[in-house]
Amino acid sequence: MLGLWITLAVLLALAIFLWRLRLGLYVVFGRGQAAADLTIGPFRVRLVPSKETKKTPQETKKTGKPKKEPKDLAEAAKKIPKPKLEDLQDAARTLWPAAKKALRRTRRGIRVDPLRLSATLGGAEDPAAAAELYGGLHALVWTGMPALEKLVVIRDPGIHLGIDFDAQETRAEGELGISIRLGTLIAVGTQLAVPAIGWLRRFMKRRRMPPASKAADNKAAEHPAA
Numbered sequence: 001m002l003g004l005w006i007t008l009a010v011l012l013a014l015a016i017f018l019w020r021l022r023l024g025l026y027v028v029f030g031r032g033q034a035a036a037d038l039t040i041g042p043f044r045v046r047l048v049p050s051k052e053t054k055k056t057p058q059e060t061k062k063t064g065k066p067k068k069e070p071k072d073l074a075e076a077a078k079k080i081p082k083p084k085l086e087d088l089q090d091a092a093r094t095l096w097p098a099a100k101k102a103l104r105r106t107r108r109g110i111r112v113d114p115l116r117l118s119a120t121l122g123g124a125e126d127p128a129a130a131a132e133l134y135g136g137l138h139a140l141v142w143t144g145m146p147a148l149e150k151l152v153v154i155r156d157p158g159i160h161l162g163i164d165f166d167a168q169e170t171r172a173e174g175e176l177g178i179s180i181r182l183g184t185l186i187a188v189g190t191q192l193a194v195p196a197i198g199w200l201r202r203f204m205k206r207r208r209m210p211p212a213s214k215a216a217d218n219k220a221a222e223h224p225a226a
Helices: 002-020 057-062 073-078 085-106 127-149 182-208 211-222
Strands: 022-030 033-040 043-048 111-122 158-164 171-181
Touching: 002 182, 022 182, 085 127, 085 182, 111 127, 127 158, 171 182
Parallel strands: 111 158
Antiparallel strands: 022 033, 022 171, 033 043, 111 171
């Protein structure tokens, strides 16, 4: 019986330790390069770029087809579909109520330091759409940040948005650090999981949908059948 109580006490102490373990993520990106570090308590792990072993010329000749090198984080980010204004509005309507409720329960247990982001939208391909997205992002940032700062500790945030009608691609660079306890991460993630999955499904569906189907789908949503 004594052994059982000791085992339960050890498990309880381990659970409390894991629940209060602080995790950190630091990401810096820009100019086609990116780096990310993960901290678990006092330990730091480099996520991107990963360490690669250099092969000698003899080892390269012995192998048949050369293996594909792991892609950089910036290369993978280019393949992610770009969200439009309607996607951002849908995300705000879907995720913000659940996120606000979850963050209130953390009692400002999440720390963001540093927060420096700069993005310049490329508007050469579609100036009207770029201008609309620029206006939507401005409204989202300057109305959302004051509310977010009441729920999360953000020290000296710096966000800059711009638009370049002569550029084809959007340029972005920044530095972001987030610190959160494992228990808080689990609680917030559980609260946001269902609405986030629902929004992601709608986002991917819109990106795969041809323009004609999108117009018909929007028309059906505006004028539902009697």
